[in-house]
Amino acid sequence: MRFEMRVMRRSFDLPLLVCFGFFLSWGGSHRVFAADWQRPQVERVFEQGEILRWMDPTLPLVDFTVTLQIGTQNDPEGKSGIAELVGYYFNTLQEDPKLRALGASRSVSVEDDTVSFSVHGLSADRETLLAGLFDTLTILKTKPLDFAALEQLKSTLLKRLDHLAESPVGPVSLLFRRLSAANTPYQRGEILSRKSIQHLTLEDFSRWCLAALSADRVWMTLSGDIGEKEFQVRATTRFREFGFTPKKKGMVSGASLQALSKKTKIPTATNSIPRVTLIEQPGGAQAHIRLGFRLPQSESLRIRAAGAWVNSWLAGTSQSQIQKPLREKLPVSYGLQAQLTENPGLLTWSVLTSTRNEMVGPLVRAILEALRDLSAQVSRQEFQIDEKTLSSVKKAFLGSYVASLGSTQTVISRWLGGEILGFGGASGFDAWVEAIDLLTVPEIQSYLKNSFFGSPLIVVIAGDTKKIQASLTEEKIHFSKPVNWRDLL
Amino acid sequence: LSMLEKMRVLLTLFWVVPSAFWMSCKGEFANIGVRHVVVTHQLPNGLNLLMVEDPRLPLVAFQTWVRVGSAGDPPGQTGMAALFEHLYFRGTPRRSGEEIFSFLESKGIESNALTTRDFVVFSHLFMPEHLDGILELESDRLMGLEITEERVKQDRLLMLESRRLRVEASAEARMGEALWSLAYRTHPYRWPVGGYPPDVLNLTEATVREYYKKIYRPSNVTLVIAGKIQPKEVAQKISERYSSMPKLPPYSMEKNVEPPQTEERRLVIRENAVSPRVSIGYHIPSAAEDDSFAMDLVASILFEGASSRVPKELIDRRRLLLAANGMAHTPRHPGLFVAHLVLQSAATEAEVQTVEEAFYKILLEMSRTEVSGEELKAATSRLTLELLDSARSLQGLAQFLGTIQAVLGVTSGFTRDFSKYTQVKKSDIRRVVERYLEPNNRSVVVLLPEKAKAHRLKGEP
Numbered sequence: 001m002r003f004e005m006r007v008m009r010r011s012f013d014l015p016l017l018v019c020f021g022f023f024l025s026w027g028g029s030h031r032v033f034a035a036d037w038q039r040p041q042v043e044r045v046f047e048q049g050e051i052l053r054w055m056d057p058t059l060p061l062v063d064f065t066v067t068l069q070i071g072t073q074n075d076p077e078g079k080s081g082i083a084e085l086v087g088y089y090f091n092t093l094q095e096d097p098k099l100r101a102l103g104a105s106r107s108v109s110v111e112d113d114t115v116s117f118s119v120h121g122l123s124a125d126r127e128t129l130l131a132g133l134f135d136t137l138t139i140l141k142t143k144p145l146d147f148a149a150l151e152q153l154k155s156t157l158l159k160r161l162d163h164l165a166e167s168p169v170g171p172v173s174l175l176f177r178r179l180s181a182a183n184t185p186y187q188r189g190e191i192l193s194r195k196s197i198q199h200l201t202l203e204d205f206s207r208w209c210l211a212a213l214s215a216d217r218v219w220m221t222l223s224g225d226i227g228e229k230e231f232q233v234r235a236t237t238r239f240r241e242f243g244f245t246p247k248k249k250g251m252v253s254g255a256s257l258q259a260l261s262k263k264t265k266i267p268t269a270t271n272s273i274p275r276v277t278l279i280e281q282p283g284g285a286q287a288h289i290r291l292g293f294r295l296p297q298s299e300s301l302r303i304r305a306a307g308a309w310v311n312s313w314l315a316g317t318s319q320s321q322i323q324k325p326l327r328e329k330l331p332v333s334y335g336l337q338a339q340l341t342e343n344p345g346l347l348t349w350s351v352l353t354s355t356r357n358e359m360v361g362p363l364v365r366a367i368l369e370a371l372r373d374l375s376a377q378v379s380r381q382e383f384q385i386d387e388k389t390l391s392s393v394k395k396a397f398l399g400s401y402v403a404s405l406g407s408t409q410t411v412i413s414r415w416l417g418g419e420i421l422g423f424g425g426a427s428g429f430d431a432w433v434e435a436i437d438l439l440t441v442p443e444i445q446s447y448l449k450n451s452f453f454g455s456p457l458i459v460v461i462a463g464d465t466k467k468i469q470a471s472l473t474e475e476k477i478h479f480s481k482p483v484n485w486r487d488l489l
Numbered sequence: 490l491s492m493l494e495k496m497r498v499l500l501t502l503f504w505v506v507p508s509a510f511w512m513s514c515k516g517e518f519a520n521i522g523v524r525h526v527v528v529t530h531q532l533p534n535g536l537n538l539l540m541v542e543d544p545r546l547p548l549v550a551f552q553t554w555v556r557v558g559s560a561g562d563p564p565g566q567t568g569m570a571a572l573f574e575h576l577y578f579r580g581t582p583r584r585s586g587e588e589i590f591s592f593l594e595s596k597g598i599e600s601n602a603l604t605t606r607d608f609v610v611f612s613h614l615f616m617p618e619h620l621d622g623i624l625e626l627e628s629d630r631l632m633g634l635e636i637t638e639e640r641v642k643q644d645r646l647l648m649l650e651s652r653r654l655r656v657e658a659s660a661e662a663r664m665g666e667a668l669w670s671l672a673y674r675t676h677p678y679r680w681p682v683g684g685y686p687p688d689v690l691n692l693t694e695a696t697v698r699e700y701y702k703k704i705y706r707p708s709n710v711t712l713v714i715a716g717k718i719q720p721k722e723v724a725q726k727i728s729e730r731y732s733s734m735p736k737l738p739p740y741s742m743e744k745n746v747e748p749p750q751t752e753e754r755r756l757v758i759r760e761n762a763v764s765p766r767v768s769i770g771y772h773i774p775s776a777a778e779d780d781s782f783a784m785d786l787v788a789s790i791l792f793e794g795a796s797s798r799v800p801k802e803l804i805d806r807r808r809l810l811l812a813a814n815g816m817a818h819t820p821r822h823p824g825l826f827v828a829h830l831v832l833q834s835a836a837t838e839a840e841v842q843t844v845e846e847a848f849y850k851i852l853l854e855m856s857r858t859e860v861s862g863e864e865l866k867a868a869t870s871r872l873t874l875e876l877l878d879s880a881r882s883l884q885g886l887a888q889f890l891g892t893i894q895a896v897l898g899v900t901s902g903f904t905r906d907f908s909k910y911t912q913v914k915k916s917d918i919r920r921v922v923e924r925y926l927e928p929n930n931r932s933v934v935v936l937l938p939e940k941a942k943a944h945r946l947k948g949e950p
Binding site for chain 2: 056057060061089091092093095097100101102103104120121123154159160162163165166168281282284285288317318319329332333334335352355356392395396397399400402403404405407408441465
């Protein structure tokens with residue numbers, strides 16, 4: 001039956017896929033929500049470590065996670081891929097028989113800025129689950145790999161890279177990421193290159209494990225039916241006494257928004273011609289398009305809120321400035337997804353869509369024209385937003401925000417996002433809603449004028465490049481020489 | 490693993506309270522620790538209601554379940570059920586499609602639609618204050634969808650766009666489609682949920698209107714509402730909105746029994762793909778039969794986790810595969826146990842044969858030797874846990890209730906299946922593997938890489 005669950009994300013020409021960036025969508029709760037919503041309890045346990053407890057006894061389930069602030073962006077120079085390799089090691093070669101016997105699961109998730117070790121199971125098994133989590137973390141302190149195991153791991157990863165082309169939006173997202181995150185530690189994206197994997201050594205593996213134990217910040221979360229206070233105290237003690245040590249000088253781990261913002265500069269637009277890059281990707285009749293640009297970051301919550309509002313208004317809903325005209329005049333795409341994604345030191349806005357290879361030109365042309373018209377109006381100060389539009393987009397945004405907090409996992413991941421981006425832990429849950437609620441028309445106009453348009457537009461298209469080139473040429477859109485998807489690796 | 494089966498067992502973990510009795514089964518399930526109460530109700534016109542009050546969050550999940558899926562598509566009109574996922578957002582005489590979108594988006598309501606072989610479901614997630622607006626919209630759409638030639642034409646093209654995106658661009662999806670088509674000769678499970686493209690292009694206003702009249706009636710529909718609600722009050726509101734719809738007989742699918750398969754069926758596809766793949770399907774019982782529980786456990790023992798039998802032997806030890814997955818699909822009618830094996834990119838045709846033989850050897854071993862008690866216990870625990878996981882969100886909880894009602898057709902007595910997984914014995918595992926996973930009952934689709942040619946269908950612009 002699971003196979004039957006063919007989720008059609010939405011049922012109209014341009015589906016509403018408002019996919020706000022993981023971090024930016026974090027921040028608060030609706031005021032209606034705040035009144036009857038149980039708050040997570042946060043406690044600082046040691047210098048760089050905090051614990052979050054979130055009690056939900058409705059179902060007999062628990063999740064325990066330890067998150068370390070060391071992600072793929074912290075990979076040392078020339079050792080790109082080491083965090084991914086470690087994650088892959090834990091997920092494939094290190095199954096815990098005690099947890100398996102309980103039907104429980106354990107996973108290690110590697111992200112841009114963090115690595116998380118998690119266990120999940122029935123609350124009745126919470127003691128074994130907690131032990132399993134710390135047994136896993138203890139592997140970081142040992143020398144878990146020998147040369148043969150490392151070589152096998154690398155070999156399997158290399159073989160898996162061959163399947164990148166089978167992920168419909170894999171190549172287009174990878175290249176967009178590399179171009180939009182140029183000059184930042186995020187340039188690599190989550191997918192490794194062949195060369196970097198081949199050069200990783202046992203020493204790199206051990207060094208990474210040591211660096212992880214000295215991450216700038218460490219969080220433990222206990223959620224679900226987490227039981228009596230005594231158990232929570234035991235879990236806190238294990239976390240405190242595990243042996244996370246403050247970072248030694250010169251060791252790579254973690255990054256602060258402020259530090260990275262100073263280091264990285266956003267290239268400024270030199271002309272209005274977008275950079276269009278094509279990727280030859282096998283996959284039938286469909287081409288995939290990712291289009292967007294870098295944005296300057298701000299520590300002001302109101303400016304961040306303005307960015308989220310603009311994303312929603314510009315492309316995030318069926319009535320938005322890009323979706324509505326496309327649906328009415330050029331219904332050639334099944335969906336369009338708008339994303340605003342933020343990491344410390346990197347903020348990007350983009351849309352992701354797809355269409356037949358032959359229709360790429362008209363679709364890209366229509367999106368470009370919508371952006372150019374808007375940009376021209378903004379720069380000529382002719383651009384107006386009425387109060388009704390301001391209010392309706394706010395309502396839509398806030399309503400979907402509450403809906404997106406429908407599980408303990410989403411609440412916790414948003415809390416962690418807020419911690420990493422530096423705009424408050426649990427105290428920030430209301431601030432985000434207030435910031436959206438208080439936005440004014442002049443603030444939006446100022447944001448559009450001063451922050452939104454300015455960086456060069458990046459367009460990446462993957463598919464049958466012969467047909468795509470013909471279509472783009474017909475629309476007089478310039479493009480660079482196509483690359484093969486294998487060249488990305 | 491069969492989602493339906495998980496749902497069925499999960500439902501046994503909930504207290505079911507028919508509104509006529511309001512009786513509690515608390516004593517029976519107190520040890521499980523699940524605190525939901527399911528309230529059932531039926532309007533005189535046949536419309537079913539399933540409600541769960543869950544006040545943890547200020548949210549409500551509202552789902553309209555139409556208990557006819559793609560298997561009920563009229564012959565030559567495949568894709569009909571799925572078309573309604575799109576048409577449902579086009580408008581009624583009282584509101585245009587734009588007004589529907591505006592209403593949903595201005596309130597921040599998350600909406601979605603889904604079609605399977607057995608049902609279509611339209612779902613919303615919203616704050617409780619919008620319940621009246623949703624009831625008005627949903628009753629309006631169920632009673633008076635506006636169907637025009639122009640709208641049907643737009644949505645036909647949209648369906649083909651969706652197909653290109655979701656099926657044609659995915660080797661696994663293409664193989665899945667081919668496998669079901671190969672395994673079923675007469676039963677409508679053989680056709681794709683989204684329909685055959687030539688059939689989709691032939692759907693017209695007249696045929697769509699006729700289908701809507703026959704299927705979208707109270708006797709074929711279940712409403713599932715979960716979240717911050719008061720069931721009695723919601724039942725009253727629903728009665729006010731939906732009672733004017735007449736009582737009409739429910740849809741009854743023509744009896745269509747798939748004849749037993751007597752020999753292996755095989756299809757080799759040469760397509761644009763990175764590496765060879767093999768999909769293998771075996772006919773198995775429907776969700777209503779007890780053996781479906783054992784088949785779920787077989788799938789878990791074979792495929793779930795790095796140390797389950799297939800990954801351990803074919804990925805880790807023999808390094809023949811890059812990936813392997815499998816599950817028992819147990820829908821309303823007899824289903825299919827499916828294994829999907831992905832070889833390495835440089836694998837030859839001879840290695841494809843080696844992989845197949847190695848996989849069949851694992852099955853043969855299971856049919857001759859009983860699995861260990863630990864293996865069975867771990868699989869049972871995994872299924873229970875996955876089942877509970879699926880009900881963690883309001884939408885997931887509503888989907889559980891809706892699926893069980895839509896597929897098995899029951900509105901009460903969910904508790905009778907309680908502990909079916911734990912009743913499965915080691916000897917049952919051996920028996921079902923021997924009985925169902927045998928060579929003459931299998932269909933095999935092999936995909937070998939070759940550059941494919943994209944093509945446009947007649948009738949497309």
